[in-house]
Amino acid sequence: MxxxxxxxxxxxxxxxxxxxxxxxxxxxxxxxxxxxxxxxxxxxxxxxxxxxxxxxxxxxxxxxxxxxxVPPVTRTHLLDITQSRQFVEPEALRLAMEHGDAAWEDEIVASVSLMRREIERRRADPDWLDIYEAKHHRLHRALIAACPLVALRAFCDELYMQTTRYRRLMKSAMEDWPRSSAAHQSLADAVLARDPAALQGMRDHIGTTSTRVLAMLGETPAP
Missing domain, CATH: 1.10.10.10 (Winged helix-like DNA-binding domain superfamily/Winged helix DNA-binding domain)
Known part of the structure; x- marks a missing residue:
């Protein structure tokens, strides 16, 4: 909160x-x-x-x-923040999985549940999207909250917010909500199980926004 x-x-x-x-x-x-x-x-x-x-x-x-x-929206910047997130956030997640306790696990469970329920009651208006984004942000913070490196968590959060600006370009019309809900649940389950595959899962999850925004703009991601 x-x-x-x-x-x-x-x-x-x-x-x-x-x-x-x-x-x-x-x-x-x-x-x-x-x-x-x-x-x-x-x-x-x-x-x-x-x-x-x-x-x-x-x-x-x-x-x-x-x-x-306000900065312009560019392919170069989107790929920069995406690849930076893919580099640092899985490391924060790895450390969180090493150090996480029961309270950390409880917050992940609560956060993914709140986000899933918000998706289920979705409606087509900007106010709802703002509420959803707050729940989405809470979950991503919860996943790495047990990382003991405060500066690393702060940097991840800054990059997350930069990515959110691009994701909001898609609005709700571009979102496959059932798939989004399932993807976040799957990622949370892997993290709670301390499954090393969660690290690649996080990289792939982060890359999804970049791929979809570039497609919307009629461009392709970097090879």
């Missing part, structure tokens, strides 16, 4: 990141302080700091005299 942001800067950062990831602030949109102040109700100072933080994370682009903008 996410905690409430403690400061105006944290709240502004959280809100901006959410809107960029969800596509409410579309790719290449200019991010002017005056417009953002009117839209979100935060002051210029916390918004400026939030934009700087998000630029450091890769969610915002800063170009000299042009100022801040």
């Amino acid at each position: 996410e905690t409430e942001p403690a400061t105006a800067v944290e709240a502004a950062t959280h809100r901006l990141r959410e809107e960029i990831v969800a596509g409410s602030l579309p790719a290449e949109a200019r991010l002017r302080l005056r417009d953002l102040t009117a839209r979100f109700g935060y002051g210029a100072t916390p918004l400026r700091e939030a934009l700087s933080r998000l630029a450091a994370e890769g969610f915002v682009l800063f170009e000299g005299q042009k100022g801040f903008s």
Whole structure:
């Protein structure tokens, strides 16, 4: 469960990141302080700091005299974050499987159950998709939560959010919900069984988003 942001800067950062990831602030949109102040109700100072933080994370682009903008959607960037996730997340998962205890297992079981039930009650509107994404994110965090390397978990989460921005391009129309539910259940089962095959399962699972987004854009994945 996410905690409430403690400061105006944290709240502004959280809100901006959410809107960029969800596509409410579309790719290449200019991010002017005056417009953002009117839209979100935060002051210029916390918004400026939030934009700087998000630029450091890769969610915002800063170009000299042009100022801040939402980064473009590109094949190169999608493949970069996908392959980076496929490199680091299975390692975090391996460490989680080594160190995980009963509480870790319980959170995985709870998370996959909540996500499955959310899929079963799905409806075609953006609000539902936001609720689903929160459940999906909870499960992916739960899978690697027992990894003892805090920085590694944080990096995995940052890459996850970058990938989510691309996945949200597909909206619900591109999702095979029964297959998605079964795939997450299968991955969770393998992790709970401490099956080494779960590591390749995670790599394949991460690659699915890249393949489907590129297909939607009329492109093919890297060989």
